[in-house]
Amino acid sequence: MGLMVLRAAEYAAGGMTADLLLAKLKEMKQCVNTSFIVDSTEYLVRSGRISSKINTICKAFLLHPVLTLRNSSMKVGAIRIGTRNHVWKKYIASTFRTVRGIDTNTLFITHAGLTKEELKEIEKQVRNKVAFKNVLYQKASPAISTNCGPGTFGLLFMLQNER
Numbered sequence: 001m002g003l004m005v006l007r008a009a010e011y012a013a014g015g016m017t018a019d020l021l022l023a024k025l026k027e028m029k030q031c032v033n034t035s036f037i038v039d040s041t042e043y044l045v046r047s048g049r050i051s052s053k054i055n056t057i058c059k060a061f062l063l064h065p066v067l068t069l070r071n072s073s074m075k076v077g078a079i080r081i082g083t084r085n086h087v088w089k090k091y092i093a094s095t096f097r098t099v100r101g102i103d104t105n106t107l108f109i110t111h112a113g114l115t116k117e118e119l120k121e122i123e124k125q126v127r128n129k130v131a132f133k134n135v136l137y138q139k140a141s142p143a144i145s146t147n148c149g150p151g152t153f154g155l156l157f158m159l160q161n162e163r
Helices: 002-013 018-031 042-046 052-061 084-095 116-127 142-148
Strands: 032-037 063-070 073-081 102-112 134-139 152-159
Touching: 002 018, 002 102, 002 152, 018 032, 018 152, 032 084, 042 052, 042 142, 052 063, 063 084, 073 084, 084 116, 084 152, 102 116, 102 142, 116 134, 116 152, 142 152
Parallel strands: 102 134
Antiparallel strands: 032 063, 032 152, 063 073, 102 152
16 A cells, blocks of 8 residues: 555656546556565464464474465465575565566565564665665554564565556
């Protein structure tokens, strides 16, 4: 939503009519890329998103789900295997495996319970892949924090085809 608000403000400041702005925002929804990597599946069990058996398997094999959000629906888009730092690097690398088509204006790093040092390291890894003009840190919404727990972070950005 933050990406869309920033873009809407830009359009409005440029004199775009309300009708055209609403049409652009509707198109823009399809261009927002939103995903999160979950540190621990404990919170997914508490929120009823996965079973305790799946949680046990995830803990035993160091499985970390990558959740994608599209059309107000949260789904497991991938599974990363390994320690926290390892899966973070893999998540960032896979998210930006191809930079063609990415709008490099703004990236939101949305997080729950991360330190400034951890956020800076995530940003450094991202910038090694994509030269975003603006990188903004945003604490995760209560819904994301409650469902995913501390140690979760997401990379939210726009794709270019909406301009």
